[in-house]
Amino acid sequence: MTDIEKLLSSCLFEIDNAINTKKLDDIKIAVLGKNGKLTERLKSLRNMPEDQRKIVGAEINAIKSEILKRIEAKALTLEILELEKKLSSEFIDVSMPARIRPSGCIHPLTKVTEEVANILSEYGFVFTEGPEIETEYYNFTALNIPDHHPARTMHDTFYVSYPTNNEGRRLLRTHTSPVQVRSMLVNNTPPFRYFSIGRVYRSDYDATHTPMFNQIEGLMVGKDISFSHLKYMMTDFLKKFFGVPKLELRLRPSFFPFTEPSTEIDINYEIKGGRILFGSGDKWMEVAGGGIVHPNVLKSGNVDPDQYQGFAFGFGLERLTSLKYGVSDLRKYFESDERWRNAFGFSYVTK
Numbered sequence: 001m002t003d004i005e006k007l008l009s010s011c012l013f014e015i016d017n018a019i020n021t022k023k024l025d026d027i028k029i030a031v032l033g034k035n036g037k038l039t040e041r042l043k044s045l046r047n048m049p050e051d052q053r054k055i056v057g058a059e060i061n062a063i064k065s066e067i068l069k070r071i072e073a074k075a076l077t078l079e080i081l082e083l084e085k086k087l088s089s090e091f092i093d094v095s096m097p098a099r100i101r102p103s104g105c106i107h108p109l110t111k112v113t114e115e116v117a118n119i120l121s122e123y124g125f126v127f128t129e130g131p132e133i134e135t136e137y138y139n140f141t142a143l144n145i146p147d148h149h150p151a152r153t154m155h156d157t158f159y160v161s162y163p164t165n166n167e168g169r170r171l172l173r174t175h176t177s178p179v180q181v182r183s184m185l186v187n188n189t190p191p192f193r194y195f196s197i198g199r200v201y202r203s204d205y206d207a208t209h210t211p212m213f214n215q216i217e218g219l220m221v222g223k224d225i226s227f228s229h230l231k232y233m234m235t236d237f238l239k240k241f242f243g244v245p246k247l248e249l250r251l252r253p254s255f256f257p258f259t260e261p262s263t264e265i266d267i268n269y270e271i272k273g274g275r276i277l278f279g280s281g282d283k284w285m286e287v288a289g290g291g292i293v294h295p296n297v298l299k300s301g302n303v304d305p306d307q308y309q310g311f312a313f314g315f316g317l318e319r320l321t322s323l324k325y326g327v328s329d330l331r332k333y334f335e336s337d338e339r340w341r342n343a344f345g346f347s348y349v350t351k
């Protein structure tokens with residue numbers, strides 16, 4: 001074997017055994033690079049006599065092209081192999097079952113808050129808010145509940161040990177009615193229609209009472225807003241809320257210091273097939289309280305009771321929710337129990 005033949009065979013051997021494209025590149029440089037073995041030989045042709053140079057030159061060029069061909073073929077094989085390896089390591093099995101992610105849902109109270117807000121907005125009621133940490137003044141005095149009035153103790157109030165001011169002690173509001181006064185103080189030019197939905201607190205705990213719950217408050221004041229407006233609006237609101245075409249209201253005389261006259265509002269229902277149906281039957285269910293706003297409350301809101309009058313009403317948000325969606329234990333609303341939430345919650349995807 002000539003020297004050049006030896007070079008060719010060892011070179012081909014190395015090419016065949018190259019394990020990756022990087023190795024193949026190294027071989028190419030070592031043989032055909034600027035200082036490569038074959039390049040050196042081509043350079044040495046310069047010193048050869050003319051006739052010999054032709055023969056040897058042709059031989060080297062033939063070898064060069066053979067090596068190049070073999071490198072190209074090997075490169076192709078290696079590239080395919082490397083691609084296959086990469087693809088198989090990145091393999092995605094699209095037929096695999098998806099990983100289950102826990103999904104959230106809309107809390108029933110959130111759902112009903114939206115429903116109620118939507119209906120009240122249709123009547124032109126504007127949403128207003130008040131603080132949950134109230135003062136004795138707004139929670140009681142401004143609502144015609146004077147000092148030492150039994151209603152103050154009836155409410156089982158949580159007092160807050162926080163510096164007092166001239167509005168009396170601070171407390172966690174026991175109802176949303178203080179928002180009536182606060183809203184009037186912001187805009188006391190009738191006619192106006194305000195509503196509020198928010199947390200209230202009373203020291204009580206059993207299946208039908210939780211120390212924190214939510215109320216819906218409504219207030220409508222104008223020149224001639226009367227009891228019949230209250231009755232009409234309540235009937236219409238409850239028909240829309242429960243989605244029934246007809247509904248009867250029973251207004252029972254009651255007492256609230258901030259309304260006079262005051263009423264408890266009942267709606268008719270019956271139990272059919274284990275389900276409660278509103279708007280039919282002759283049983284009565286209490287759903288709200290309301291009445292004609294007491295002149296002293298209008299005064300607290302800087303509204304002249306000789307010129308204006310109106311009605312106010314209050315619902316329990318949890319009670320409305322329970323009646324519509326069948327939740328029996330009030331405490332469940334606030335326990336963050338995932339199983340309960342999945343059973344009573346609502347999907348984010350609207351149908």
Ligand code: PHE
Nearest residue numbers: 175177256289290312313314
């Ligand atoms: N604030 C009353 C309560 O908590 C409900 C109510 C609101 C009654 C407005 C009349 C008018 O029981």
